[in-house]
Amino acid sequence: VDPGPLLASEGAKRQQALDILAAAVERVTSAGLKVVFDLHGVTQVPAYSMETIYDGADSEGVASYREMVVAVATMLARVGTDKVAFEPYNEPAYYPCDSSGSDDWQRIMADTVRDIRAVSSELTIVATGACGGSIAGLVNLTPGFDDPNLYYSFHMYEPHSFTHQRPDGTGAFASGLPWPADSSTPEKVTETLKAQMDAAGLSPVEQMMNMVAAREAIARYFEHNWGPSQLEASFRQAVDWAEAHGIPSRRLFMGEFGAILMSADGRMGAFDADRLRYLTAVRQQAERFAIPWSVWEFSNPYGMTVIRPEGPAVPDQEMLRALGLP
Structure with missing residues (x-):
């Protein structure tokens, strides 16, 4: 969900938007599914994009964003804490993720978790590290705010040179x-x-x-020489980080993974056979460590999609097999 309209509104206007979102979530949960509600910033309106949170933990932009997060958490708690999880940030920047970086993202994430916990102790939260939500960002996070109802997200697009060939x-x-x-x-x-x-x-x-x-x-x-051993090493970083902090690997969450499918003119992407082998390998690594996952995405113009990229909106059966789905 793009947080822009929520950031741009207040009072009755914001409540109207929240009511629309609540109804959308309930349509999904009524089908027996659970929802990860991800605030996924976009760039169409820069004033309400993720750029608003990049002026430091004490900035007005972060304060406004956190206030909006509280409103969303309140809405989701009413929908049902047994039905939804809340991921308040998607792929935050704040580079670099090493000792030369600032502690801004650590503070923002910790403060946001506290904000949500003030609303509900039972709502599942999905926290994330900086550096684009990567494993490097995750392992730079200190989870002093951890509780048993908290997951830790990372996105797997390694190597980027393969997944994003464009x-x-x-x-x-x-x-x-x-x-x-x-x-x-x-x-x-x-x-x-x-x-x-x-x-x-x-x-x-x-x-x-x-x-x-x-x-x-x-x-x-x-x-x-990218292949299975490098993938395993990347996953090991996340699992080792979790173990060091007493967090079971089942509370890690691979929130995105995927690869661009080769376009019809051959200008970008991977051949489908290579894409499917990659998706299979990444999914199997996650499942090996009992890490739940979510694939990017249902529909996408670059072929990163679980439906066929052309023609009727029908499932891509080969991709479903790569994902281990019936």
């Missing part, structure tokens, strides 16, 4: 990296990319310029 410039190409890396070679990826550029009618000069950037990314990906 070019920077208009008309450029960046696609075809395999999963795992050792299932192909840099030469094969380069040949495939060149064939796709030929098919698209790029001139030799355009192809040459594109390959200058692409070759570096391809070489770096294969140099790291």
Whole structure:
């Protein structure tokens, strides 16, 4: 849910928005499902985007956001604390996530948990680390505010060079990296990319310029030899952090994972077979450690979707199999 309209309103207007959201949540819970209510900031209106919370823990923007969070928590508690979980932040920035960074995000997250707990001791909260909600951000968080009804989110898009294969410039190409890396070679990826550029009618000069950037990314990906062992190491970081703080891994939450599907023109994304192998590998790692998960997403223009990207809105059966779903 975009928090922008809630941040932009107050009084009766905000209550009207909250009532609409409550009705939407109840439509889902009435079907026997539970809801993770995620405040997911967008950038269309910068004044009410996540930028509002990036001026430090003591800023007016953070105070306004926390006040809005209390209103949402109050609404969700009325819907039913046995039916919903509340994730008040999505992929917060506050880089870097090491000793050179500030303690602003630590304070914001801890204060927000206290705000919600003042509303309800039973509402499930999903906390997150900084640095885009990554594992690096999670392990930099000190969960002094922990309680048994609190989950800790991280998003898994590692390596980003595989999951988000898309070019920077208009008309450029960046696609075809395999999963795992050792299932192909840099030469094969380069040949495939060149064939796709030929098919698209790029001139030799355009192809040459594109390959200058692409070759570096391809070489770096294969140099790291991305595969199951690196995925396991990333998950281990999260699990080790949880264990160090006495938190069972079942209270970690992989709130997002996914990979861009190759576009019809071959300009971006992974081949479907590679995408499906990646999704399977990530899902299995999470389940190995008893970590609940949520995939990104139901519908998405980049093929990161559980329904088929084209035609009628029907499930992508191959993707469902990769997710271990019937």
